[in-house]
Amino acid sequence: MYKHEIYGQLKLEMPFGVPLREDNRWVVLSDMVPWEIIDREYRTCFKSNEGQIALPSRLAFAALYIQAEEGFTDEQTRRNIQENPYLQYFCGFECYTGDSPFDSSMMTHFRKRISKEMIQRINALTFASEAVASTDNTDDADAQEEGVEEEIPLPSNNRGTLILDATCCPADIHYPTDVGLLNHARELLENMIDILHPFVQEIYSEKPRTYRQVARKAYLGYTKKRKHTIRETRAQIRGDLQYIRRDIGYIQKMVASGAPLEALGSELYRKLLVIQELARQQWEMYNDKKHTVEDRIVSIAQPHIRPIVRGKAGVPVEFGAKVMVGLVGGYAFLMKADWNNYAEGSCLREAVEEYRQTFGFYPKTILADRAYPSRDNKLWCASVGIRLSGPRLGRKSAAEKAEETKQIYLDSCDRVAIEGEFGVVKRRYTLDHVMAKLPDTSMSSIAMGFFSANMERKLRLLFAPDSDWAVKYDFVIGDIILFQRCLDC
Numbered sequence: 001m002y003k004h005e006i007y008g009q010l011k012l013e014m015p016f017g018v019p020l021r022e023d024n025r026w027v028v029l030s031d032m033v034p035w036e037i038i039d040r041e042y043r044t045c046f047k048s049n050e051g052q053i054a055l056p057s058r059l060a061f062a063a064l065y066i067q068a069e070e071g072f073t074d075e076q077t078r079r080n081i082q083e084n085p086y087l088q089y090f091c092g093f094e095c096y097t098g099d100s101p102f103d104s105s106m107m108t109h110f111r112k113r114i115s116k117e118m119i120q121r122i123n124a125l126t127f128a129s130e131a132v133a134s135t136d137n138t139d140d141a142d143a144q145e146e147g148v149e150e151e152i153p154l155p156s157n158n159r160g161t162l163i164l165d166a167t168c169c170p171a172d173i174h175y176p177t178d179v180g181l182l183n184h185a186r187e188l189l190e191n192m193i194d195i196l197h198p199f200v201q202e203i204y205s206e207k208p209r210t211y212r213q214v215a216r217k218a219y220l221g222y223t224k225k226r227k228h229t230i231r232e233t234r235a236q237i238r239g240d241l242q243y244i245r246r247d248i249g250y251i252q253k254m255v256a257s258g259a260p261l262e263a264l265g266s267e268l269y270r271k272l273l274v275i276q277e278l279a280r281q282q283w284e285m286y287n288d289k290k291h292t293v294e295d296r297i298v299s300i301a302q303p304h305i306r307p308i309v310r311g312k313a314g315v316p317v318e319f320g321a322k323v324m325v326g327l328v329g330g331y332a333f334l335m336k337a338d339w340n341n342y343a344e345g346s347c348l349r350e351a352v353e354e355y356r357q358t359f360g361f362y363p364k365t366i367l368a369d370r371a372y373p374s375r376d377n378k379l380w381c382a383s384v385g386i387r388l389s390g391p392r393l394g395r396k397s398a399a400e401k402a403e404e405t406k407q408i409y410l411d412s413c414d415r416v417a418i419e420g421e422f423g424v425v426k427r428r429y430t431l432d433h434v435m436a437k438l439p440d441t442s443m444s445s446i447a448m449g450f451f452s453a454n455m456e457r458k459l460r461l462l463f464a465p466d467s468d469w470a471v472k473y474d475f476v477i478g479d480i481i482l483f484q485r486c487l488d489c
């Protein structure tokens with residue numbers, strides 16, 4: 001059950017009679033966030049008018065925003081809201097209170113209710129108009145400065161520049177190895193046997209022999225070596241797979257003899273199912289002498305995570321969600337997010353249609369790396385009046401090649417802005433290690449990270465609209481500090 005909120009001007013009563021500072025960033029942000037839009041979207045999560053009244057939408061959304069902005073855990077978010085009057089004001093409290101606003105477990109429910117799709121809609125309704133207006137002004141200024149004429153006669157309704165690229169938001173998991181995963185699976189199965197055996201002790205007086213000490217000694221002997229031969233690795237994997245097969249057989253016999261699977265609990269039961277699939281995949285790779293398999297499991301606790309091969313220096317493989325982001329006028333919009341390693345170039349049309357649905361028209365220009373300008377993509381973009389960065393199709397004269405090289409260089413200079421955006425959201429908003437564990441809640445955390453980055457950009461533009469001024473935050477006191485740039489420097 002959900003009760004509609006009525007938003008008005010809040011006057012938070014501070015402790016010790018100290019008034020709120022109007023220039024505090026949380027006070028300023030409270031006036032910028034579209035709470036009424038959020039409340040309208042939040043109400044759609046509740047289909048029944050029965051049951052306990054849910055917590056307000058403002059509190060739920062603000063808690064997720066604070067977590068993304070500050071990089072807090074669930075418990076730290078709850079504790080800081082309880083202790084900080086400015087955060088309570090941002091959450092919509094009418095007066096300061098020292099009581100806990102909610103249990104830390106409610107953060108998971110907030111992420112389930114405020115989904116990725118909901119945050120995307122809120123993000124579009126909040127920043128779409130400013131983003132297009134900003135990129136339109138930039139395009140006009142660049143055209144006047146450079147005197148570049150458009151090669152394609154663009155329809156009059158095409159507006160804006162879309163900078164498109166994809167990245168991976170890694171999950172907070174240990175780096176997976178076959179030996180490590182199998183050893184963890186063996187330990188979990190041994191724990192399950194310990195739980196189920198008391199229920200069938202009359203039939204099996206002695207606990208099944210799992211050889212756990214021998215298996216543990218073999219695993220430690222393997223991991224302590226700095227380097228391993230292929231034969232040693234295959235021998236260790238085969239041994240662990242045999243232990244796992246034996247333990248799964250013991251569990252099946254005990255269940256058939258009357259041991260209830262409910263005794264394991266929902267979490268351990270889910271892990272049992274994951275381990276069975278993991279064992280099947282590992283046996284397949286072992287027998288076929290290969291290192292890849294479809295829908296490969298790299299985490300028992302989070303089986304939805306897939307390896308994302310990016311080919312980056314130092315980290316060729318990442319483990320998390322692959323996201324495609326469109327940057328329009330400095331504002332980031334989440335175009336596509338998936339746990340599988342999809343081909344970026346094949347999703348160009350999907351991203352452009354998402355742009356059209358958000359803004360109401362096609363973009364004038366798309367700036368992307370070499371993964372996007374395929375022949376099919378260029379032909380389709382030309383058919384709808386979009387200039388896609390990269391080499392043009394067909395033969396070109398020497399003068400045209402020189403002009404094309406210049407244009408490619410200019411496009412690459414403009415496109416680099418999205419790389420900076422990825423760096424900001426990963427360092428500043430903890431998207432380099434997503435802490436949420438469930439597939440839906442992880443996507444919600446990723447979307448909230450980009451929304452928080454957009455809000456901070458809007459905050460900077462609000463307090464520094466002119467080029468003579470800049471803004472920075474003093475995180476010790478939580479205030480916005482304006483300083484004048486030295487234009488002669």
